[in-house]
Amino acid sequence: MTEQGYSVAVVGATGAVGQEMLKVLAERSFPVRELRPLASARSAGKHVEFKGRDYVVQELTDDSFAGVQVALFSAGGKVSEQFCPVAARAGAVCIDNTNAFRMDPAVPLVVPEVNAHVIPSHKGIIANPNCSTIQMVVVLKPLHDAARIRRVVVSTYQATSGAGKKAMDELFQQTTDLISGREHPPKVFPHRIAFNIIPQIDVFLENGYTKEEMKMVNETKKIMEDQSIRVTATTVRVPVFYGHSEAVNVETERKLSAAEARELLGKAPGVKVVDDPVNRRYPMPIDAAGQDDTLVGRIREDISIENGLNLWITADNIRKGAATNAVQIAEILVRENLL
Amino acid sequence: MTEQGYSVAVVGATGAVGQEMLKVLAERSFPVRELRPLASARSAGKHVEFKGRDYVVQELTDDSFAGVQVALFSAGGKVSEQFCPVAARAGAVCIDNTNAFRMDPAVPLVVPEVNAHVIPSHKGIIANPNCSTIQMVVVLKPLHDAARIRRVVVSTYQATSGAGKKAMDELFQQTTDLISGREHPPKVFPHRIAFNIIPQIDVFLENGYTKEEMKMVNETKKIMEDQSIRVTATTVRVPVFYGHSEAVNVETERKLSAAEARELLGKAPGVKVVDDPVNRRYPMPIDAAGQDDTLVGRIREDISIENGLNLWITADNIRKGAATNAVQIAEILVRENLL
Numbered sequence: 001m002t003e004q005g006y007s008v009a010v011v012g013a014t015g016a017v018g019q020e021m022l023k024v025l026a027e028r029s030f031p032v033r034e035l036r037p038l039a040s041a042r043s044a045g046k047h048v049e050f051k052g053r054d055y056v057v058q059e060l061t062d063d064s065f066a067g068v069q070v071a072l073f074s075a076g077g078k079v080s081e082q083f084c085p086v087a088a089r090a091g092a093v094c095i096d097n098t099n100a101f102r103m104d105p106a107v108p109l110v111v112p113e114v115n116a117h118v119i120p121s122h123k124g125i126i127a128n129p130n131c132s133t134i135q136m137v138v139v140l141k142p143l144h145d146a147a148r149i150r151r152v153v154v155s156t157y158q159a160t161s162g163a164g165k166k167a168m169d170e171l172f173q174q175t176t177d178l179i180s181g182r183e184h185p186p187k188v189f190p191h192r193i194a195f196n197i198i199p200q201i202d203v204f205l206e207n208g209y210t211k212e213e214m215k216m217v218n219e220t221k222k223i224m225e226d227q228s229i230r231v232t233a234t235t236v237r238v239p240v241f242y243g244h245s246e247a248v249n250v251e252t253e254r255k256l257s258a259a260e261a262r263e264l265l266g267k268a269p270g271v272k273v274v275d276d277p278v279n280r281r282y283p284m285p286i287d288a289a290g291q292d293d294t295l296v297g298r299i300r301e302d303i304s305i306e307n308g309l310n311l312w313i314t315a316d317n318i319r320k321g322a323a324t325n326a327v328q329i330a331e332i333l334v335r336e337n338l339l
Numbered sequence: 340m341t342e343q344g345y346s347v348a349v350v351g352a353t354g355a356v357g358q359e360m361l362k363v364l365a366e367r368s369f370p371v372r373e374l375r376p377l378a379s380a381r382s383a384g385k386h387v388e389f390k391g392r393d394y395v396v397q398e399l400t401d402d403s404f405a406g407v408q409v410a411l412f413s414a415g416g417k418v419s420e421q422f423c424p425v426a427a428r429a430g431a432v433c434i435d436n437t438n439a440f441r442m443d444p445a446v447p448l449v450v451p452e453v454n455a456h457v458i459p460s461h462k463g464i465i466a467n468p469n470c471s472t473i474q475m476v477v478v479l480k481p482l483h484d485a486a487r488i489r490r491v492v493v494s495t496y497q498a499t500s501g502a503g504k505k506a507m508d509e510l511f512q513q514t515t516d517l518i519s520g521r522e523h524p525p526k527v528f529p530h531r532i533a534f535n536i537i538p539q540i541d542v543f544l545e546n547g548y549t550k551e552e553m554k555m556v557n558e559t560k561k562i563m564e565d566q567s568i569r570v571t572a573t574t575v576r577v578p579v580f581y582g583h584s585e586a587v588n589v590e591t592e593r594k595l596s597a598a599e600a601r602e603l604l605g606k607a608p609g610v611k612v613v614d615d616p617v618n619r620r621y622p623m624p625i626d627a628a629g630q631d632d633t634l635v636g637r638i639r640e641d642i643s644i645e646n647g648l649n650l651w652i653t654a655d656n657i658r659k660g661a662a663t664n665a666v667q668i669a670e671i672l673v674r675e676n677l678l
Contacts, residue, residue, distance in 0.1 A: 151643050155494035155586035157536050157575065171534075172518070179515055190619045195510075197496050197577060197584050197624055199637055199651045204616040208597060208639030217642065230643035234586040234651065236496065238536060239578050245536050247494035247573040247586075258547060277543040280529045285536055298538055300547030303556065304490050304569035312538045312573065 005031030006339060008330075009068045009092065011083065012075030013037035013048050013057050016165045017097055020323035021072050026051045028327055031334065038064050039075065065090035069339045070330050073097060074322065088124025093333055095126050095326045099211075102127040102219060109222050112328040113270040114141045119332055126329055129223060130215040131321025132156050132235060132244055135294045137223050138320070139313050140250065142268040143261060144224055147252035147307070151230040154216060157238045157245040158201060159285060162317050163188060168241055175239070189237065198237040210235060243285025244317040247310070255307045258299050265296055270320070275299050283314035291316060292324045344370030345678060347669075348407045348431065350422065351414030352376030352387050352396050355504045356436055359662035360411050365390045367666060370673065377403050378414065404429035408678045409669050412436060413661065427463025432672055434465050434665045438550075441466040441558060448561050451667040452609040453480045458671055465668055468562060469554040470660030471495050471574060471583055474633045476562050477659070478652050479589065481607040482600060483563055486646070487592035490569040493555060496577045496584040497540060498624060501656050502527060507580055514578070528576065537576040549574060582624025583656040587649070594646045597638050604635055609659070614638050622653035630655060631663045 008025065012018040018039075025032060037048050037057045044059035058064065060079065065071060065087040073080045073087075073096040080100040087094050101107040108118040109127045114137050119126060129137075140149060160167045167188045174194040177184035184194070191198050202211035209217075216233040238245075256264075266273050274283050275297035283295035294315040302308025315321055333339050347364065351357040357376075364371060376387050376396045383398035397403065399418070404410060404426040412419045412426075412435040419439035426433050440446040447457040448466045453476050458465060468476070479488060499506045506527040513533040516523035523533070530537050541550035548556075555572040577584075595603075605612050613622050614636035622634035633654040641647025654660055672678050 153492045153588045153643070155573075157496070157577070175514060176518055179511070179518070191623060192625055195579050195625075197579060197582075197653075199584070199586075199621050199623070200616070200619065207642065208616065208637070209642070232588060232641045232643040232647065232649060234494075234588075234637070234649055236584075236586065238496070240534050240536060243536075245538070245575075247538075247575065249492045249571060249573075249588075277539070277547065280539065282538050284530060284538070286531055286534075298547070298573070302571045303546065303548070304492070304571040308571065310571060310573055314536075 005033035006069040007034040007036065007067050008032050009036040009038055009065060009071040009087070011038045011060055011071060011073045011079065014039050014043045014046050015074055016161055016318055017074040017322045019048070020318045021074065021326060022048060022050045024319065024323045024327045028331070030327060030330060036064070036068060040079070062086055065092050068092040070095065070333065072326050084125050093122065093124060093126065093339060095128055095329050097128040097322050097326055099215065101125050102129060103222065109219060110329050111137050111223055111325060112332060113138050114223050115225060116332055119329065120336065120338060128322065128326045128329065129219045130212070131162055131317040132158060132212065132246065133216050133219040133223070134321050134325055135244060135313055135315035136216065136246055136248060137220055138270050138294045139265065139296050139311060141224065142264045143250060143252065143256060144226070146264055147254040147256045149229050149250055149252055151251040152220070153249040154231070154233045155247045156233070156235045158235060159240040159243050159317055160193060160237065161242050162244065171239055171241065193237060193239050195239060199234065201235040201237055240285045242289035242316055242318060243314055244321060245283065245285060245312065245314045248313055249302060250309045250311065251305055252307045252309070256309060258301050258309065261309055262299050270294055271296055273297065283312055285314060288314040288316050292320050294320055344372035345408040346373040346375065346406050347371050348375040348377055348404060348410040348426070350377045350399060350410060350412045350418065353378050353382045353385050354413060355500055355657055356413040356661045358387070359657045360413065360665060361387060361389045363658065363662045363666045367670070369666060369669060375403070375407060379418070401425050404431050407431040409434065409672065411665050423464050432461065432463060432465065432678060434467055434668050436467040436661050436665055438554065440464050441468060442561065448558060449668050450476050450562055450664060451671060452477050453562050454564060455671055458668065459675065459677060467661065467665045467668065468558045469551070470501055470656040471497060471551065471585065472555050472558040472562070473660050473664050474583060474652055474654035475555065475585055475587060476559055477609050477633045478604065478635050478650060480563065481603045482589060482591065482595060483565070485603055486595045488568050488589055489592055490590040491559070492588040493570070493572045494586045495574045497574060498579040498582050498656055499532060499576065500581050501583065510578055510580065532576060532578050534578060538573065540574040540576055579624045581628035581655055581657060582653055583660060584622065584624060584651065584653040587652055588641060589648045589650065590644055591646045591648070595648060597640050597648065600648055601638050609633055610635055612636065622651055624653060627653040627655050631659050633659055
């Protein structure tokens with residue numbers, strides 16, 4: 001670290017996640033000496049704000065990374081595929097929020113509360129997991145350590161912000177238009193999202209799962225470093241702006257009572273237990289939005305199997321599910337003198 | 340049957356389900372000779388429409404059922420507890436949409452496509468199951484017959500209409516107010532429902548499950564006539580007007596391929612397979628609303644266990660989940676000469 005901090009590039013600075021990255025870097029006082037907001041030619045020239053200062057977004061090119069130490073990428077998989085290696089060759093550590101390198105065995109896939117210890121093994125690129133995976137593994141890790149998770153059945157309730165700014169605009173405009181009696185055909189989503197539920201996120205694969213569902217299956221095993229954990233997922237889009245929720249059913253090797261699970265999760269980093277049903281307190285998107293903790297509640301023993309638990313998990317998908325997790329990784333790089 | 344049809348009482352005629360019962364009775368040409376719309380003193384005097392004719396709602400009293408042959412109840416559990424026995428003593432067959440008698444061993448709990456054969460055993464009262472249970476068992480029955488279901492893990496996405504007219508009004512008004520920048524504190528729901536997800540339906544029980552969740556557990560076993568089926572449920576309210584959706588994970592004794600399941604469900608009564616992911620076709624609330632079939636799609640083999648299936652089920656909770664199912668039971672009473 002130079003006395004003044006680091007040179008930080010944010011690729012995709014005008015997007016929903018890029019904007020939040022700038023906010024989180026500022027909020028958490030990440031030592032930024034120089035900020036380099038980058039984007040495709042289409043968005044270059046736009047302005048972004050960081051710590052009260054105005055920045056002009058520069059076009060992303062092969063020469064963008066000279067002198068950059070940390071590059072946060074969130075501009076789509078294709079951009080990362082092309083430019084993460086460029087940034088890494090220029091000497092930066094890329095923290096990539098896309099799907100491009102997550103399952104690459106040479107690339108660490110990191111949720112700091114779960115597997116920060118793999119960070120030093122990076123070769124210039126560190127992958128940030130999928131939003132719906134991050135909030136799930138933060139909660140599952142302490143349960144796995146205590147009782148060994150055998151199987152997970154998860155159904156998600158995912159906010160529109162997961163699909164970007166235009167997706168949120170579509171929910172807003174479509175809702176307004178419907179209330180006003182006007183039609184508003186879908187553009188971002190495959191179907192109407194206002195007052196509807198869409199059981200599809202990302203594209204379908206050969207096995208009938210969506211890509212989003214298989215991310216939850218595969219990334220969970222990689223982050224938890226246990227290929228024996230069996231996962232099945234159904235990922236669903238709901239008419240919410242911020243905050244993904246998940247109904248998670250867990251089967252463990254050793255029996256965990258709800259009370260034990262509650263106690264373990266009460267001590268878990270990054271997790272906030274909100275579990276007081278008598279007073280109608282449980283995690284909800286409106287409470288998770290804007291905060292970095294992952295909320296867990298409705299913790300109860302599964303009455304259908306011997307060693308089972310039901311959990312309800314909610315987190316801000318743009319913060320812990322993307323921007324915050326990436327910045328946390330950058331903070332560890334700083335703290336461990338890895339830049 | 341008299342030549343002109345039957346005397347039919349609808350208790351709770353001004354409610355969301357009561358209104359739909361009148362609509363479904365008309366649509367399906369149920370032989371109504373005399374219609375008697377009944378409600379509490381508060382709603383008595385209101386007007387309802389049936390087949391283009393206007394009816395004044397009468398106050399429900401002990402004398403309301405003289406001459407009535409079929410009484411459809413949907414005015415809350417307490418009303419049913421008090422007046423179903425009164426109606427039965429007066430000679431009517433009650434088809435009760437509330438929770439009052441569902442788990443009473445002497446009362447048949449009926450989904451016509453699943454267990455119509457228990458109807459003749461009634462002693463004046465037949466229970467209509469919970470909305471979220473009905474649409475699930477219609478789909479599970481043919482799979483159970485073919486491969487024996489061991490365990491079900493279900494997460495629901497339930498529409499506001501399940502909580503009645505005022506609940507739908509709350510979603511509408513709250514959405515409008517939020518878009519207009521006004522606060523709209525919740526009255527019907529425990530929390531804001533607009534652009535939010537609430538993991539609570541009905542009250543909490545000792546075991547951490549809600550009453551709605553335990554209805555799904557217990558009613559499924561009773562309707563499927565198999566106490567060995569293990570069920571765990573998480574029931575969740577979503578900002579949708581009509582149409583409950585369910586992510587259902589099923590473990591069977593015998594292996595069922597997705598193709599076999601699709602074929603079985605393609606022939607199942609009351610079920611419509613909507614399962615063409617390549618063309619983005621799968622069940623959604625906006626498609627289920629207004630129709631009587633239960634839609635099933637996203638049928639795929641569970642990659643986490645040997646004999647598992649994932650299903651996505653959507654139905655109109657006010658129609659098949661309530662009014663239509665009740666009228667179907669009445670139709671069987673007519674067809675089998677049981678009135």
